[in-house]
Amino acid sequence: MLSFFNKNKLTKGLSKLQTVQHIMPTPDVLDFFGKLSDAYRESLITTREMAAIEAQKEILLTEIENKYDLYHTIFQRVFDERQSAVNKSFEIIDKGLLEGDRELIGLGMQSLSKIVSSSPFANMQELSRCLESDRIIEI
Structure with a gap:
């Protein structure tokens, strides 16, 4: 039964090819279908490449x-x-x-001065190296 359907399809395909042959010569039709097949393959390859790029983009965004x-x-x-x-x-x-305690005021001012004068970005390069490494950092 299966071979009947295949023969039937083949016969229909050949008759269509013969019909088109009056408009376009057979070698041109075969060349056209070859090019169409190549374009389809290229389309599939491009689609896969685009999917890979999209996946890569999602990974980078994450x-x-x-x-x-x-x-x-x-x-x-x-x-x-x-x-x-x-x-x-x-x-x-x-x-x-x-309390009117000058020593306490001086101590507070000294502490405040140290905090304000030091930059939290002083060791930025070291922090960046730590963050870019594979080491586990506890926060």
Whole structure:
């Protein structure tokens, strides 16, 4: 039964080819279908390449988002720590002012001066190397 359908399709295909032969010579028709087949193969290859590029793009975007989240968390913690230290220095200064204790005020001012004069970005290259390495960093 299967061979009947294949013969039937083949016969129909040949009759269509003979019909087209009046418009276009057979070698040209075969060349056209060969080129059409090549174009289809190229289309499939291009589609696969585009899918691979899209997957690569998604991976890179995920990596960028993860790095952003990591940097955001690190800087948030660094500045939270600095804010806490600044607040503590002002508490010491306020206490010194309330008590009239110059030594306490001086100590608070000294502490505040150290915090403000130091940059959280001083060791940025070292931080970047740590973040780019494969080491596990606890935050």
